[in-house]
Amino acid sequence: MTSIMYKFPKAYDLFLMIIHRKKLSERYMFISKIIGKNKRVLDLGCGTCLLFDYLDKSCTYEGWDLNKKFINENKNKLNVVLKNVFDYKDYPENDVIVISDLLHHVVPRHDELIKKAKKNTEKIILIEPTVGINIIGTRNKFLKNINKIIDKVFSDDDGINSFEDRSKWFEEKKDIYKYFMKFNPKLIKEFGLDYIVVLE
Numbered sequence: 001m002t003s004i005m006y007k008f009p010k011a012y013d014l015f016l017m018i019i020h021r022k023k024l025s026e027r028y029m030f031i032s033k034i035i036g037k038n039k040r041v042l043d044l045g046c047g048t049c050l051l052f053d054y055l056d057k058s059c060t061y062e063g064w065d066l067n068k069k070f071i072n073e074n075k076n077k078l079n080v081v082l083k084n085v086f087d088y089k090d091y092p093e094n095d096v097i098v099i100s101d102l103l104h105h106v107v108p109r110h111d112e113l114i115k116k117a118k119k120n121t122e123k124i125i126l127i128e129p130t131v132g133i134n135i136i137g138t139r140n141k142f143l144k145n146i147n148k149i150i151d152k153v154f155s156d157d158d159g160i161n162s163f164e165d166r167s168k169w170f171e172e173k174k175d176i177y178k179y180f181m182k183f184n185p186k187l188i189k190e191f192g193l194d195y196i197v198v199l200e
Contacts, residue, residue, distance in 0.1 A: 009048045009073040016050070023192030028054035030191060031125055034198060035059065035096050042094040044085040044117070045102030049074045062092055085113060091120045100127040104169040114183065118199060126180070126197040130173045130190060 005012040016024055032054040035041060039059045043051055046063030048070050055061060063080040065071055071082045083090065085102070086109065097117045103110040103126065117124050170176045180188050180197045187198040 039095040
């Protein structure tokens, strides 16, 4: 069952603004600085293309997503494509690939996505929540089940990827950090509720 925020692009944006507050725009400003000027940016799992507004005007942008509503919302003003992020052979020439809030959706193929993307770009910027799947932060079985219900109905069931597989993502912040460290990142930074990771 697709959660509310994935059915309505404006609801998705509103949810992110409520959760992140001013850190949301600060996050995209920080990422834009890492990207720099005159770069070709491929935004995999682009969602509602929030990144685009923060990029330097000298950059070119292409966004891929499988959510038709997100793509239709932006197709008249941006270069966005209804496309699977695992179609590696179709990646356009780029300098930077951004993978934001996507890895936990594509479990168990998250490693594959990172490794293949690394072969198709000079730089990858990964953004993932630090909270893992255990938002309530408890090991109590009853409360964990409540957490899964909340997560499914209100936030993270995109209706495309397996929600059951998504629940196999890391539960704890320290495990997410450890996961990213295995890629020898140039940068790993905790930024609000997210980790921002740069691979080169």
